[in-house]
Amino acid sequence: MIRFGAVVLCAAMALSGLALGVSQAAGVLVVPTKAKVYVAGREVAFQNLGIAYNDPVAPANDPGVRTMLDLVQAQMTWQPGTRFAVVTRADGTLITLTVGSAALSVGGTSVAMPFAPFYKGDDLYLPLLPLGKALQLGVRGFASGYVFVPQVLAVQAHSDGQRTVIAMTTSAPAAYRTSYDSHKSELNVIFPGFGTDALGTQPLSGRDGRSIKVTENGPPGYPTTTVTVGVVHGVKFAAHRASGAPEVEAVLAKNESALHLADDSHAVGHVTRTSEATPTPEPSATPSSRPSAGAAPAASTASPVTPAPTRAPSAAPSSAPVATPAAAAPAPSGSPGITVQPEATDIGSPSPTPTPIQIRVTALSVAEIPAGGTRLTLTMSGGPVNFEWHRLDDPDNRFWLDIHGVTLQGPTQTLTSALPFVKEIHVSQFALDPEPVVRIAIDPTQPIDVNIGPVAQSANQMGIEIERQPPASDAPRAGVGTVAWVAVATPPPITHTATQRDLIAIDPGHGGNDPGASNSGYGLVEKELTLQIALRLKQDLQRMGWRVVMTRDSDYEVGDPNGDDHQELQARCDVANAAGARVFVSVHVNSSVAHSLNGTTTYYWRPADKTFAQAVQNSVVLADGIADDGVKRNDFYVVKHTDMPAVLVETAFLSNSADAEQLTRPAFLDKLAQGIANGIMEFTGGPNAPL
Amino acid sequence: MAAMLACAAGCAKKPAQVVQAPGHFTVDFVDAGTEALAPVEYTVDPNLRGPGLADYAVTQLLAGPSTGRDAVVLFPAGTTLDVSLQGDMATVDLGGPLTKSYTGGAEDESAMFKSLTYTLTNVEGIARVQVLLAGKKRAALPGGHMELDEPLTRESFAQ
Numbered sequence: 043m044i045r046f047g048a049v050v051l052c053a054a055m056a057l058s059g060l061a062l063g064v065s066q067a068a069g070v071l072v073v074p075t076k077a078k079v080y081v082a083g084r085e086v087a088f089q090n091l092g093i094a095y096n097d098p099v100a101p102a103n104d105p106g107v108r109t110m111l112d113l114v115q116a117q118m119t120w121q122p123g124t125r126f127a128v129v130t131r132a133d134g135t136l137i138t139l140t141v142g143s144a145a146l147s148v149g150g151t152s153v154a155m156p157f158a159p160f161y162k163g164d165d166l167y168l169p170l171l172p173l174g175k176a177l178q179l180g181v182r183g184f185a186s187g188y189v190f191v192p193q194v195l196a197v198q199a200h201s202d203g204q205r206t207v208i209a210m211t212t213s214a215p216a217a218y219r220t221s222y223d224s225h226k227s228e229l230n231v232i233f234p235g236f237g238t239d240a241l242g243t244q245p246l247s248g249r250d251g252r253s254i255k256v257t258e259n260g261p262p263g264y265p266t267t268t269v270t271v272g273v274v275h276g277v278k279f280a281a282h283r284a285s286g287a288p289e290v291e292a293v294l295a296k297n298e299s300a301l302h303l304a305d306d307s308h309a310v311g312h313v314t315r316t317s318e319a320t321p322t323p324e325p326s327a328t329p330s331s332r333p334s335a336g337a338a339p340a341a342s343t344a345s346p347v348t349p350a351p352t353r354a355p356s357a358a359p360s361s362a363p364v365a366t367p368a369a370a371a372p373a374p375s376g377s378p379g380i381t382v383q384p385e386a387t388d389i390g391s392p393s394p395t396p397t398p399i400q401i402r403v404t405a406l407s408v409a410e411i412p413a414g415g416t417r418l419t420l421t422m423s424g425g426p427v428n429f430e431w432h433r434l435d436d437p438d439n440r441f442w443l444d445i446h447g448v449t450l451q452g453p454t455q456t457l458t459s460a461l462p463f464v465k466e467i468h469v470s471q472f473a474l475d476p477e478p479v480v481r482i483a484i485d486p487t488q489p490i491d492v493n494i495g496p497v498a499q500s501a502n503q504m505g506i507e508i509e510r511q512p513p514a515s516d517a518p519r520a521g522v523g524t525v526a527w528v529a530v531a532t533p534p535p536i537t538h539t540a541t542q543r544d545l546i547a548i549d550p551g552h553g554g555n556d557p558g559a560s561n562s563g564y565g566l567v568e569k570e571l572t573l574q575i576a577l578r579l580k581q582d583l584q585r586m587g588w589r590v591v592m593t594r595d596s597d598y599e600v601g602d603p604n605g606d607d608h609q610e611l612q613a614r615c616d617v618a619n620a621a622g623a624r625v626f627v628s629v630h631v632n633s634s635v636a637h638s639l640n641g642t643t644t645y646y647w648r649p650a651d652k653t654f655a656q657a658v659q660n661s662v663v664l665a666d667g668i669a670d671d672g673v674k675r676n677d678f679y680v681v682k683h684t685d686m687p688a689v690l691v692e693t694a695f696l697s698n699s700a701d702a703e704q705l706t707r708p709a710f711l712d713k714l715a716q717g718i719a720n721g722i723m724e725f726t727g728g729p730n731a732p733l
Numbered sequence: 734m735a736a737m738l739a740c741a742a743g744c745a746k747k748p749a750q751v752v753q754a755p756g757h758f759t760v761d762f763v764d765a766g767t768e769a770l771a772p773v774e775y776t777v778d779p780n781l782r783g784p785g786l787a788d789y790a791v792t793q794l795l796a797g798p799s800t801g802r803d804a805v806v807l808f809p810a811g812t813t814l815d816v817s818l819q820g821d822m823a824t825v826d827l828g829g830p831l832t833k834s835y836t837g838g839a840e841d842e843s844a845m846f847k848s849l850t851y852t853l854t855n856v857e858g859i860a861r862v863q864v865l866l867a868g869k870k871r872a873a874l875p876g877g878h879m880e881l882d883e884p885l886t887r888e889s890f891a892q
């Protein structure tokens with residue numbers, strides 16, 4: 043209804059001129075909201091987030107809009123008072139929003155919006171959901187806010203005689219990581235925080251690979267998309283970020299030299315299997331003679347550099363007590379390319395080696411940081427870890443870092459950011475005996491500054507940030523330090539909050555494009571009835587002193603309306619889990635082809651929830667006066683994937699004439715709501731009762 | 734009251750592996766009046782077993798019972814069920830309108846998958862049924878209630 047109305051209003055404005063349009067728009071009611079907005083897994087703070095026509099809006103110059111665009115590397119051009127705001131997407135596509143036009147232009151193609159951008163005072167308000175979609179983000183609305191998820195948009199492969207290139211286009215530059223499963227002979231390119239519509243498996247032609255499989259896991263608000271490439275035995279591979287467009291490429295080739303593309307700017311990194319079939323690690327690794335540009339020079343490490351400072355240049359390594367620094371002895375000579383153990387299949391799975399190694403590097407990733415540098419992130423299986431670093435003076439400028447007592451899970455890797463001033467970052471198992479050492483060698487084109495420390499809000503990640511500024515002329519050339527993790531990781535945005543004693547989650551079943559069941563003879567539609575009952579229930583509970591979180595409070599899908607419907611039910615669970623509700627109640631209206639079936643049923647799944655189900659069932663049938671079909675255990679999604687006691691109430695059968703007759707009466711809906719509220723009180727003891 | 738009695742009767746059947754007499758196979762339809770399971774016994778080629786028997790079972794399930802039975806097929810017209818067996822699990826690739834949207838009640842949905850699960854677990858050695866929607870593992874039918882991303886067993890359904 044709203045959508046249609048807005049379009050009609052827009053047409054009227056076009057006919058009667060802009061003056062009318064502006065005055066109409068000036069009357070748009072913007073209700074401030076405290077809804078949370080997450081973009082690419084981060085909460086974005088807005089100064090003036092509001093709701094207009096049921097959708098979130100914010101001024102073009104709101105810091106939240108700027109942050110939102112920054113996170114996907116888009117930029118906006120807008121001058122106050124002008125009628126256009128132009129957003130340049132990371133892939134260079136222009137998005138134009140025009141005052142008074144309920145359509146935005148994406149690369150010249152017009153895309154309808156529910157309503158037009160409008161001025162309120164000096165502020166140009168933009169509808170955020172259409173903007174997110176134009177930015178190619180998956181848009182997911184929750185009762186408590188909105189989540190914008192970057193997407194792996196397409197995965198395409200092409201082969202020539204030399205190599206197979208698999209191009210993975212993303213809606214925002216991705217901090218991907220790679221892993222290799224030597225048992226399955228599969229290369230995984232993992233995009234944390236990315237969703238995808240490119241799900242499925244496609245065969246791979248050519249001689250290098252077998253197939254490509256795209257999967258998505260994790261909560262809809264913070265999914266992880268994995269592109270799994272089946273690699274033919276003996277084929278080498280590389281993964282790197284393509285320059286320009288937000289795209290990651292995986293390259294497969296029999297010949298390692300063919301991994302590097304002709305266009306040198308593209309060959310910004312690769313992952314190379316150094317071991318073909320060695321089943322166990324070589325305790326005394328044989329240094330290979332394979333030259334490696336990224337490796338720290340063996341000759342220079344042989345002559346130790348001053349080990350005086352205990353910190354990396356301008357580093358904030360750790361607030362934890364610094365353990366005995368690893369001796370800044372001459373690093374073992376020898377170049378990398380050492381044979382390493384085949385990688386374990388799953389990160390975090392037990393190491394296949396019997397050697398009692400305590401700490402492993404389980405994942406690596408490279409991402410640009412806002413200040414214009416690059417951060418290499420190492421995920422560790424434990425800590426603290428001691429490190430030792432060295433750098434060479436200009437013009438050599440190489441920097442290397444040895445992390446002691448640590449093994450690298452997986453092959454030697456050469457990674458690089460798209461930044462021009464870093465040629466390569468080479469990560470290798472530098473030594474295994476007498477103690478394992480992981481070496482990170484950075485090969486820049488100019489003097490760099492490096493910060494080493496724990497990654498904020500992470501309990502197990504070590505960050506190495508490379509910045510463009512040259513270090514001071516008297517800065518030390520070597521040092522040692524320790525990284526420890528004191529803080530426990532802050533949970534990702536869509537996750538599980540500690541239980542709130544006085545908070546109830548209500549899930550009105552169905553909504554938006556999912557009507558649920560219906561009975562046209564009585565004008566009954568399940569999604570409308572569930573909302574009417576749920577809104578009554580909310581009021582009843584609030585009167586009793588409860589706080590309430592609703593999975594929806596109007597007619598919409600809780601998950602991404604344009605996304606896969608199969609995420610809809612998880613999105614509802616996410617709302618309750620993220621809020622830390624004490625109990626969860628999903629409200630439905632039943633239907634059956636057997637029209638004689640009637641009455642109320644309360645469903646549960648976990649045996650422990652049967653008491654809750656029985657309490658709700660008892661008080662609902664007491665209130666509604668229709669047949670008592672009892673409590674039943676059934677495999678319903680929402681009562682399985684919520685963290686708190688959870689039930690699904692099938693209040694009545696809209697397919698039964700007697701029940702349907704009742705469902706047309708507001709007083710009956712009141713009774714259903716009151717019955718559920720009483721059941722919640724009965725089970726919990728009330729909002730002040732201890733957990 | 735009818736509903737309660739029906740449930741008591743329908744639920745009395747213990748979730749257990751059924752041993753079919755050779756040459757006989759039971760397809761569990763749904764009773765049109767009560768939504769309880771309505772088992773119908775078929776005589777089959779005694780050599781028909783494993784995947785062939787599973788295929789036969791879902792074909793009968795979609796075709797519906799012979800006339801004279803007050804039983805219904807809850808799968809809508811146009812539904813396809815493509816079944817394969819591995820170990821104790823039958824994988825059923827469901828195609829047709831249900832993969833786009835489900836607009837029935839939870840009761841019907843539950844009965845529909847219950848009849849599918851009970852029928853396929855009548856095949857000797859099969860205890861679990863993994864439903865795929867158009868070839869993909871999905872959390873639920875669009876608009877549905879039941880969890881489908883894990884295999885269904887007889888224990889999945891209202892007891």
Ligand SMILES: [Zn+2]
Pocket residue numbers: 551552558559568630631838839878
């Ligand atoms: Zn429902």
